Structure formats: structure tokens, C-alpha cells
Amino acid sequence: MGILLQTIVAGLLKGGLYALIGIGMTLIMGVMGIINLAHGQMMMVAMYIAYVLNTMGVDPYFSLLVAMPTLFLLGVLIQKYLLNPLIKVDTILPENQVLMTVGIGMVLTEVIRFIFKSDYKYVTTSYSSATFFLGGISFNVPLTIAFFIALAFTAAMFWFLIKTDLGRSIRATAQDKDAATLMGINTGRITVVTMGLGAALVAAAGCLLAPVYYIFPDLGGPFTAKAFVITILGGLGSTVGAILGGITLGMAESLGATYLGMEYEDIVGLAIFVAVLLFLPGGFKRLTKV
Amino acid sequence: MRAYPKGLLTVAVLLLAVVLCGGVMAAENVKVGIVLPLTGAQAKFGEIEKRSFEMAAEEINAAGGIKGSKLELLFEDDTGKPDVGRAATEKLISRDKVTVLTGGYSSAVTQAATAVAQQFKVPFLVTTGSADEITEKGYDYIFRINPTSSEYFDPFETLIQKAGGIKTMALLYENTQFGQSSAKDVEGAAKSAGIQVVVKEGYQAGAIDFKPILSKVKGAKPDIIYMVSYVMDAALLMAQCKELDINPKMFAGGGAGFTLPEFQQKAAAAADLVYSATLWSEDVPYKGAKEYFNKFKKKYNSETEYHGAEAYGSMYVVADALKRAKSFSPNDIRDALAATDMMTAFGPVKFISYGKKTQQNKLPNTFVVQWQKGKMETVWPEAFAKKKYIFPTPAWKDRK
Numbered sequence: 001m002g003i004l005l006q007t008i009v010a011g012l013l014k015g016g017l018y019a020l021i022g023i024g025m026t027l028i029m030g031v032m033g034i035i036n037l038a039h040g041q042m043m044m045v046a047m048y049i050a051y052v053l054n055t056m057g058v059d060p061y062f063s064l065l066v067a068m069p070t071l072f073l074l075g076v077l078i079q080k081y082l083l084n085p086l087i088k089v090d091t092i093l094p095e096n097q098v099l100m101t102v103g104i105g106m107v108l109t110e111v112i113r114f115i116f117k118s119d120y121k122y123v124t125t126s127y128s129s130a131t132f133f134l135g136g137i138s139f140n141v142p143l144t145i146a147f148f149i150a151l152a153f154t155a156a157m158f159w160f161l162i163k164t165d166l167g168r169s170i171r172a173t174a175q176d177k178d179a180a181t182l183m184g185i186n187t188g189r190i191t192v193v194t195m196g197l198g199a200a201l202v203a204a205a206g207c208l209l210a211p212v213y214y215i216f217p218d219l220g221g222p223f224t225a226k227a228f229v230i231t232i233l234g235g236l237g238s239t240v241g242a243i244l245g246g247i248t249l250g251m252a253e254s255l256g257a258t259y260l261g262m263e264y265e266d267i268v269g270l271a272i273f274v275a276v277l278l279f280l281p282g283g284f285k286r287l288t289k290v
Numbered sequence: 291m292r293a294y295p296k297g298l299l300t301v302a303v304l305l306l307a308v309v310l311c312g313g314v315m316a317a318e319n320v321k322v323g324i325v326l327p328l329t330g331a332q333a334k335f336g337e338i339e340k341r342s343f344e345m346a347a348e349e350i351n352a353a354g355g356i357k358g359s360k361l362e363l364l365f366e367d368d369t370g371k372p373d374v375g376r377a378a379t380e381k382l383i384s385r386d387k388v389t390v391l392t393g394g395y396s397s398a399v400t401q402a403a404t405a406v407a408q409q410f411k412v413p414f415l416v417t418t419g420s421a422d423e424i425t426e427k428g429y430d431y432i433f434r435i436n437p438t439s440s441e442y443f444d445p446f447e448t449l450i451q452k453a454g455g456i457k458t459m460a461l462l463y464e465n466t467q468f469g470q471s472s473a474k475d476v477e478g479a480a481k482s483a484g485i486q487v488v489v490k491e492g493y494q495a496g497a498i499d500f501k502p503i504l505s506k507v508k509g510a511k512p513d514i515i516y517m518v519s520y521v522m523d524a525a526l527l528m529a530q531c532k533e534l535d536i537n538p539k540m541f542a543g544g545g546a547g548f549t550l551p552e553f554q555q556k557a558a559a560a561a562d563l564v565y566s567a568t569l570w571s572e573d574v575p576y577k578g579a580k581e582y583f584n585k586f587k588k589k590y591n592s593e594t595e596y597h598g599a600e601a602y603g604s605m606y607v608v609a610d611a612l613k614r615a616k617s618f619s620p621n622d623i624r625d626a627l628a629a630t631d632m633m634t635a636f637g638p639v640k641f642i643s644y645g646k647k648t649q650q651n652k653l654p655n656t657f658v659v660q661w662q663k664g665k666m667e668t669v670w671p672e673a674f675a676k677k678k679y680i681f682p683t684p685a686w687k688d689r690k
Contacts, residue, residue, distance in 0.1 A: 003505045010501045017498075118333030120522055122556045129529040129560065138501075138534055213498055214522045214556060218330050222496060257502035263465035263492035 005137050007258040008251065013140065015250025016147035020205040021223060022230030023154060023242040024198030030174040030237020031194040032083075034097045038105035040223030042199050045108055046071050046206035047215045048116060054123045054210075061145070064207045068200040075199030078104060079192045105220060113217040121215040128211045146208035151243075153204055157197075158239050170194055174237045202227075229273045235285020244284040248272065319362035320355075320612060322347075322605075323382030324393035325403050330370035331496060334521060334552065335395050339417060339601035340365060341590055342582075343393070346605030356612045361605075364388060368399045375399035379406040388412070389618050390611075392604050395597075397421035397439075397468040404432045413611075413624045417604045418597060420545075421471035425650040431620070433627050433641050433649045435604050437656065439468060440475035442545045442567040443516075445658045447483055449565075449670045450514070453681045456539060458488045460512035462503060462527065463544075464519055465492040472518040472544050480516075488512050495523055500530050507536060514540040521547035525556035532560040532686050539682035540565060549595045554661055563683045565660045569653060570596035570636055571668050573676055578635035596636075603636030 021043065028036045036042075046067040053063040082104065083097050130141040161167040172180040173190045181187050230249055234241025249269055256268030276283060324343055327336040347361045355361060364386050368375035375394075382388045383406065391407050391414040394400035400419025407414035408429040416424060416434040420442075425434050450456045459480050463469035469492065477487050488510040491503045504527075507515060515538050517527055524547035531541065541564045547553055548566035557564075572583035582602050586594040607630055612618070615626035628649065631640045641649040658670035660679055669679035 003509060006505045007502050010499050014499050113329065118329060118337055120334060120552050120556070122525075122552075124558070129533050131533045140533060143499075209498070214525070216331065216333070216522075218333070254499070254502055257493075257497075258506065261491060262497070262500070262503045263494055265494045265497060 002136055003258060007254045009137050009139065011251035011254030012247060013143040013147045013250070014254065015247030016150040017143070017205060017209060017246075018226060018230055018250050019243045019246025020146075020150040020153060020208070021202055022227045022234065022246050023157060023239060024201035024205075025227040026231045026234055026237055026239070026242045026245075027157075027170075027194055027201075028198040029231055031170055032097070032191055034083075034095065034101070035228060035231075036195075036198065037098060037101040037224055037228075038078075038108060038220070039198070039202055039227045040225070041105040041108040041220030042071060042074065043202045043206040043209075043223055044215070044217065044220040045074070045112065046203035047210050047219070048112055048121070049203075050207045050210040051121045051123055051215055054125075060123050060125065060207050060210045061149075063210075064204055067203040067207050071203035072196040072200040075196040076192050078199075079195035083195070084188060084191065105224065109217050109220060116217065118217060123210040123215070125211045140212065142208075142211040146212075149208055150205070153201060154239060154243055157201070161239060166193065226269070229269055232273060233276050233283050235283030238283070238285035241284040248284075318359045320359050320390075320618065321362050321364055321386060321388040322608060323364050323366065323379070323386060323388035323391045325366050325368050325375055325378050325382070325391065325399070326393045327370040327395050327399070328365065328367040331522075332370045332395055332520065334550065335418075335597050336367075338594055338598040339393065339395065342586065342594065342598040342601035343605050345586065345589060346602045346609075350605065350609045356609060361609065365393075368395070368403070370396055370399065372398045372402040376402040376406055379403040380410075383407070383410045383412050389620075390415070390608055390623050392608055393417050393601075394419040396466065397424065397471065398466055400424055401467065404429060407431055411620050413620055413627055415604055415608055415627065417600050419468075421467050422475070422647070423467075423471065425648055426646040428648055430649070431624055433630075433651075435607060435636065435639055435651045436600055437569060437651065437653050438647065439472040439545070440479075441652075441656055442472065442569075443476045443479050445656050445670050446516075446542060446565075446567060447479060449658055449679070450483065450485070450540075453540070453679070455682070456485060456513040458486050458510070458512045458514075460489040460507045460510060460515045460538070461487055461491070462489075462507070462515065462517045462519070463492050464495045464523060466495065468546070469518045476516055476518075476544065485514075493523070495520060497523070497526075500527050501534065504530055504534050504536060508534055512538050514538055514542055516542045516544060517548075518544040519547050521550045521553050522556065524548050525553050525561070528557045528560040528564060535686055537683070537685040541683060543567065545569070545596075549659065549666065551593050551595075554664060554666070559689075561661050562664070562689070563660060563662065563680055565658055565669075565679075566666075568596050568657050568659050570599040571657060571659060571666070573668050573674065574637065574655075574657070575674070576635060576637050577633055582635040599636040603634035603639065606634050607632065607639050 025039045049067040050060045050063040086097050127141050131138045169185045169190055173187050177187055230245040234245030252268050252272050253265050257265050347363050351360045366378035368378050394416045395418045397419045404414050408431050413431050418436050420436045420439040422438045422440050463473040489507050543566035545567045549568050554561040610632055611626040615622040637653045639651050659666045660669045667677040669675050
């Protein structure tokens with residue numbers, strides 16, 4: 001029983017972080033209809049920002065305040081100058097924006113490798129492995145904090161999309177771009193803002209992950225893959241879906257690790273991915289409707 | 291616009307001529323192909339080895355090179371993936387026409403790369419890739435300087451006997467060829483030493499959270515936790531053992547990640563008193579070992595460890611074989627390598643056959659080190675020990 005509870009807690013905490021990683025991608029997917037395959041790499045850049053600030057004595061949670069605006073700007077620039085111009089170009093491949101994101105991911109990785117080398121970096125904090133126990137179940141402090149911050153960001157995002165003008169415009173663009181344009185929405189600007197928001201959210205995830213994990217230039221790929229799985233699980237463009245997707249993936253990995261063997265961690269995640277595609281195409285969005 | 295392509299053609303021809311001349315001039319160099327993970331998660335190891343290869347080659351060239359010609363190192367990045375390693379080896383052989391190959395870090399990549407070398411009959415001196423199978427296939431062009439991973443556990447056996455009181459073991463390993471191969475051997479060795487393996491779990495490298503398997507380990511209360519892990523997984527495993535308050539009598543690492551300075555820096559207090567198998571430390575009594583360590587530190591301003599020493603030794607073995615070879619034909623180099631009997635900074639090198647293995651180097655000693663107060667100290671075998679080993683490991687809460 002202790003082991004089961006510990007597994008569920010571990011899965012839940014990890015799932016919160018996954019949700020924050022996935023939510024940016026799902027937003028971009030919903031509005032632009034493309035998968036941002038540089039998503040994990042953007043997170044990696046944010047982690048390096050947290051690392052550099054940490055060497056100057058800044059706590060990784062405060063580096064959120066720097067990394068998020070920086071990545072917002074990076075996202076805006078990428079969308080405005082690299083992705084949007086591609087829409088106007090006729091090619092045999094309609095999805096050349098996706099291919100562009102692959103290239104951007106590689107460039108980000110190699111630029112970071114050029115600056116920081118392939119060395120492993122890590123953010124040292126006094127609380128990196130701090131724990132508290134609740135009835136014999138251990139809670140890792142940074143992961144618990146990350147979980148609640150992730151929930152707060154997700155809630156804020158939800159409120160923003162439902163209640164504000166800009167949020168409504170984003171949802172309108174996601175639902176029907178042509179109709180949105182006809183209603184007077186500047187969809188070009190919306191895509192730019194969305195990419196910025198997505199990048200800022202994944203930057204937050206990076207800063208929260210930094211104290212418990214380690215940092216190296218090639219870290220982006222696996223997290224892009226995780227974000228993709230979460231996006232498909234949750235349903236394209238669904239914030240609530242991304243939370244459910246993230247937590248489902250975290251739980252599945254944890255339970256799989258305990259009861260099947262940890263070497264199957266990735267297999268469990270991908271098996272669920274395939275199952276959702278087969279039996280619940282459209283993801284959790286079909287159930288939650290938001 | 292007609293003239294334009296013609297002009298281009300002239301330029302191309304000129305360029306080609308330059309390249310060809312360059313090629314002729316470069317042919318005087320002896321080309322050594324080296325396959326290493328220079329990017330990807332194992333890049334840290336690749337970097338240490340690359341620097342050591344370069345340092346050794348510079349020294350050899352400065353001392354007159356090989357029969358008047360210089361060593362030219364051609365590095366290819368295997369990114370830690372077997373398919374890339376295979377392609378890299380093919381490129382080195384068929385396009386760059388290297389005389390001899392060396393390098394090879396991860397076992398899975400090395401296995402793929404050596405198969406290519408054997409097929410093209412180009413001699414390959416494996417630097418690290420340590421899974422037993424690699425020298426068990428009867429490949430006559432493949433040599434290995436690194437002892438097999440099954441021998442990493444040997445010094446632990448005697449240490450455990452001496453320390454006493456160890457009856458149960460938890461065995462954690464990364465789910466790769468190196469991890470699986472090591473785990474199988476350690477399990478067998480533990481059984482024959484009368485130690486019961488109570489938990490045996492593989493994990494996926496790069497995981498964030500090891501608590502699921504560590505909870506199981508905690509429940510089983512083993513006397514020793516033996517881990518086969520690369521560097522950052524190793525650091526996270528130890529940090530999370532501390533978090534979950536797991537208290538065996540001994541934490542032991544099976545080579546690879548546990549000897550790197552980054553392990554200690556990331557795991558910090560959790561790294562203290564962790565044991566690791568190692569093939570080399572700067573304190574080993576081989577001629578040139580300490581000099582290599584100091585030179586590396588001076589040149590690159592960072593520390594080296596056993597992987598670097600292997601690379602440094604490999605370069606000297608290759609140079610020695612090239613010097614003795616009747617000609618630079620693959621067959622003559624192979625024969626020269628097979629006749630190797632020399633001392634390197636890494637230890638004595640001689641390729642012998644034993645058990646199912648062929649052309650395999652065997653070191654007289656492998657060592658156990660222990661992190662004590664942030665420093666890695668050689669603690670076993672007793673004859674080489676710099677510090678007394680600390681056993682049993684005190685519980686986390688009893689540490690200051």
C-alpha cells in the first residue's frame with residue numbers, strides 16, 4: 001500500500017510538470033495547426049538561462065521572471081520572421097512550417113552547445129533534494145512546488161483564454177482562422193502572440209525542472225516527444241486536456257515503472273498514446289469539451 | 291548567362307586539383323579514425339577521450355611520429371546511437387580511407403562499429419565499449435584495451451568478503467547493452483559469492499524520477515545497492531536514495547558514471563561514501579599515469595579519469611603497432627597489434643585469448659574508489675589503497 005501511494009504521488013507531481021510542458025505545445029497546435037518540434041529545445045534554452053542566473057546567485061524560481069519574458073520574445077521572433085513568412089511560400093510540402101521548427105530546434109541545440117559545450121550543467125540549490133514526509137510518503141519539495149506553480153499557470157492560462165479579449169481572439173483563430181479574419185481579428189498577430197505564450201510556458205516548466213534535473217544541450221528531444229504525447233492525449237488546443245494528458249502520462253510512467261519495470265517507462269507512455277489514438281481520437285478534449 | 295556555368299566549371303576543376311594535391315600531400319600522414327560520442331547524452335565521456343587522444347597524438351608527433359610521417363586523427367561523432375556509429379565507421383573506412391580505427395565508447399555503438407571494421411578488414415582497437423560480447427565473436431581485426439565489464443565487479447568481491455555482513459543485494463542498471471551485460475555478470479558473481487539478489491531492476495536512462503524502483507529497493511532492505519549507471523542518472527539515483535532515506539551498508543557503482551567529477555558535484559552530499567569500481571586512477575603504480583593526469587589538468591584545466599587514460603593508452607598502443615608493422619597494410623597492422631606487449635599510462639597492454647574472448651587486454655588489477663569528503667580515494671585492493679574504506683555506510687540521518 002505504501003508503495004502504491006508513493007507511486008501515485010510521484011506520478012502526480014511529475015504529471016504537473018508534464019502538463020506545463022505540454023500546454024504550450026497544445027496551444028500552438030490549436031492555433032497554428034502545426035506541431036512545434038522545437039518545443040523541448042526551447043525549454044532547454046530556458047534551463048540554460050536559469051543555470052546562468054544561478055551561477056550569479058539567483059534562485060531558479062526567480063529566474064522564471066527572466067526566462068519567461070526572454071522565451072516569449074524568442075517565440076515572437078521565431079513566429080514573426082521564420083514561420084509566418086513560410087505561409088506565403090508555395091511548396092510541394094504544405095507542412096513546411098513543421099520542418100522549419102525541426103531546423104530551429106537543431107540550431108538552438110547547436111548554438112547552446114557552441115556556447116556551453118556538451119558538459120552537464122546543474123542548478124545547485126539548498127532544497128534540490130529536500131523532502132517532507134506525509135504519513136510515510138515522501139514529497140520532493142521542488143517537485144511539489146513545481147506542481148502547484150504549474151497548476152497556477154494552467155489556471156491563469158485557462159482564465160486568460162476564456163475571459164480576456166486576446167484570449168477569445170486566440171480561441172477564435174484556433175476554431176476557424178478564416179472566420180476569425182473576417183470578424184476583424186489580426187490572425188497574423190495572434191499566431192505571433194500564441195507562439196510567444198507557448199514558449200514562455202515551456203520556459204516556466206524548464207525553470208521548475210532545473211533544480212531536480214540536469215542540463216545539457218541534447219535534452220530537448222525527449223521532452224519534445226513527451227510534449228507531443230501529452231498534446232495528443234489531451235486533444236489539440238485544449239488546456240484542460242493538456243493537464244489531464246500530463247497527469248495521465250506522469251501516472252502511467254510511474255505505475256508502469258513500479259509494477260512492470262522501470263525499463264518500460266517510455267513504452268508505457270507510448271502504448272497509452274497509441275491506445276488514445278485508436279479508441280479516443282481527439283483525446284480527452286472529446287470528454288471535457290473544453 | 292552561358293559563360294557562367296563554364297566559369298564555374300573552371301573554378302570547380304581548379305578546386306578539385308587543389309583538393310587532390312592536398313590529398314596527395316596528406317597521404318603522408320597516417321590516418322587514424324576515431325569513433326566517439328561527441329554530442330548526445332554521452333558527450334562528456336567523448337570529450338574526455340577526444341582530448342586524451344589529441345594529447346597523445348601531439349606527443350607522438352612531437353617525438354618524431356611514425357616512421358617519419360605524422361599521425362592524423364579523424365574524429366567521427368556517433369551521437370551515442372548504434373546506427374550513426376555504424377555509418378560513421380563506414381565513412382571513415384570507405385571515404386577517409388583510414389589505416390586503423392580506435393575509440394568506441396558505448397557498448398551498443400561499439401558492437402555495431404566493430405562489425406563494420408571486421409567486415410572491411412580494418413584493424414579496430416576498442417577503447418571503452420566494455421560489454422563482454424564484443425570480443426567473444428572471434429573477430430580477428432578487433433582488439434580491446436578495456437577489460438570486460440564482467441571484471442568490474444571482481445575487486446568488490448574481495449572487498450565485500452573482507453568487510454563482512456553483506457548478504458543481500460539490490461541491482462539497478464540502465465537498460466542498455468552495457469547495463470544489461472554488467473547486471474547479468476554481477477548477478478552471477480553475487481550468487482556464487484553467496485549474496486542473494488533481492489531486487490534486480492532496469493531503468494531508462496535520462497529518467498527524472500527514480501522513486502518507483504527506489505521504493506521497491508527500500509522495501510527489500512538490501513545490504514548493498516549496486517548500480518550500473520551513467521553520470522547524471524547516477525547522481526539522481528544517489529540524491530533520491532538520500533531523499534527516501536534508504537540505508538544499506540554499502541552504495542556501490544559499477545564504473546561508468548560514478549567516477550566523474552560531475553557526479554560528485556551534482557549529487558553533492560549524497561555522493562559521499564559511495565563506492566565505485568574503476569579501472570584506473572591517478573594513483574596507480576604504472577609509469578606515466580600520474581604524468582598523464584597532471585598534463586591533462588594543466589592543458590585543459592579540468593580533471594580526467596579512467597576513460598581518458600584508456601584513450602591516452604590506446605593512442606600509444608596504436609602508434610606502437612604502426613611503428614612495428616612491416617607496412618601500413620591492414621593485415622600487417624593487425625599482426626603488429628596482436629603482438630603488442632607494452633606498458634602505457636593506463637596499464638600493461640597485451641592482447642590474449644581466454645574463455646570465449648579473443649584479443650582482449652586483461653589488467654592485473656581493477657580498483658575500488660570511494661568518495662570521501664568530496665574527494666575520490668582509492669580504497670581497494672589494500673596494496674594500492676590511499677585511504678581506509680569507510681564501512682558500513684552510516685544512515686543518512688546520522689551523518690553530520
